[in-house]
Amino acid sequence: MSKSRMWWASIAGAAVVVIGVISAGTYVQVQYSGLQYGEPYRLPAGSGQQLVVPAAAPGSEATSDPDLPEALDALAAQHAGALARFGGHVTDVSTGETVWDHSADQALRPASSTKVLTAAAAILSLGPDDRIETQVVAGAEPGTVVIRAAGDVGLTKESIADLAEQLGGSGQEIDRVLVDTSAWLGETLLPGWDAADIDAGFIAPMEPAMLYGARLGATTGDVPRSHTPAKDVAAALAQAVGASSSGTARADDAPADAQVLARTSSDTLVQRLHTMMLHSDNIMAEAIGREIATSRGKAPTAEGATAATLEILSQHGFDTSGVSIHDNSGLSPENRITPKLLDAIIARAATERELRDLLGALPVAGGEGTLQNRYVKAAGRGFVRAKTGTLTETSALVGTVTGENNHIYTFAFMSNGAEITGQRAGVDALASALREAGAED
Known part of the structure; x- marks a missing residue:
């Protein structure tokens, strides 16, 4: 199987300009900070000139192109x-x-x-503005913490570092990090999907916690994906806090009312x-x-x-x-x-x-x-x-x-x-x- 692959153009064009400025970064700001500019153009009052013609608003009486x-x-x-x-x-x-x-x-x-x-x-x-919160809670066994995966497949190295910092200030000695994937049920690869698309970079087993969409060796693009995305999150956090082991949680590894030690939120829904x-x-x-x-x-x-x-x-x-x-x-x-x-x-x-x-x-x-x-x-x-x-x-x-x-x-x-x-x-x-x-x- 092959890969499945503002408002209007004026805004799109403006977006391109903004991206170009940001890409140039501090160099452009420093290089051109001393430039002096003249007065901007001002449209003479009552001139009747129209520099921008707006798109016809919904409900306008104008007729469409008959051809x-x-x-x-x-x-x-x-x-x-x-x-x-x-x-x-x-x-x-x-x-x-x-x-x-x-x-x-x-x-x-x-x-x-x-x-x-x-x-x-x-x-x-x-x-x-909806966001997904991922929590890390105290496990039932001393030295164990459990990541309660909630569906954030866009976790980043910054997310992991933030969780690790919070855990470092919790006073808990951590030797093992587990991940609870029970937030999602059912098959991780759906009927009609091709398992070869995991290595091709188009999909991953659907588990409710992933780093960069389960990408391997990159943070964007159609690169090979992990076959164990949730375990990878647990392993990343374990490494960040110096824990000696990681894995998948069982139902009794953390009580329902376990103390929340750290949390992180996803991007907004719009993002x-x-x-x-x-x-x-x-x-x-x-x-x-x-x-x-x-x-x-x-x-x-x-x-x-x-x-x-x-x-x-x-x-x-x-x-x-x-x-x-x-x-x-x-x-x-x-x-x-x-x-x-x-x-x-x-x-x-x-x-x-x-x-x-x-x-x-x-x-x-x-x-x-x-x-x-x-x-x-x-x-x-x-x-x-x-x-x-x-x-x-x-x-x-x-x-x-x-x-x-x-x-x-x-x-x-x-x-x-x-x-x-x-x-x-x-x-x-x-x-x-x-x-x-x-x-x-």
Whole structure:
């Protein structure tokens, strides 16, 4: 199995500038600190000049490009062979109109665009500021401490150092560090997943504590993952506190009311969603899915997570009929989602504040994450923000773009049953056509 892989372009461009300044660091500040600047340009009062044309606000009376549906039809026909079994849906959120519907009710294999459902359900159920707390408690035996893993798969060396420092001030003599993984239940590798993807860097056994997403030898990227992620956390903390042994806890290794000796918190949900969407992080998606399950009182399993995800979306007015998901990351080839549902979620995020954080997590075409090397010469470069999805004979693209007519469009394009390169070319062309909407000939 192959890997599954602001607001608008003006903000995306600003983000690139900020990143460049930060990367230059102190050198730039020192090198250019003595420069003198002239007075900034001031627009003369009453000049009538408009330097920035805003995108048309939702609910505006402006009409969309009347030629756009025909242009999308022509592109879909042009790429029909490469797109094979294809579905697409486009909404002009500036007017509320459905611009284009191409078999959008058929449920297709979504690959990592499944993460759009996960992100929406997480925001709706957990809230943007949600964090996961990992505690270390006194064990039942003297000299033993137990890490109560709670689902933080983004622990870092700084997290471990902080826990070790707190333990050092607790007055406890520590000889053994154990990790309790009972917060999650069920299989650690789900049906449809390929165990080879652990060493390929796309997934790890789903255990509720990991260092850097169980990556080995690196902190980011698709590098080989550990087969024993929770044990690795216990071993890291044991080394930090000078304990002689580590391992997995049994049920009686720490009482329910054990004294909490140290604690650390994860990034906020918004930060974790950004990590998940930008680089299509499967482990983060599955971890967030189990957190969703727990928030709804369901079993902290893949089944509980997927059921809770669809339940939340349905209760918030989304049509989930015909949709079936078996994981929250999109690695499962058995997942089926309609383009109509995916577009509806992005359209809601573009028009209502509650889901707005989802848009900020989407990669910018030609600029970052899974879209960094796409749209090199296409009109959508810098304007399309979208979640990708890639599995064998599967390609999806779900996101938003501002057209040249300053209308805001959301879209979901999904292709099954063809070679990936051709599929990507087709969906990228469709998204770029939305950017060109209203362009003068």
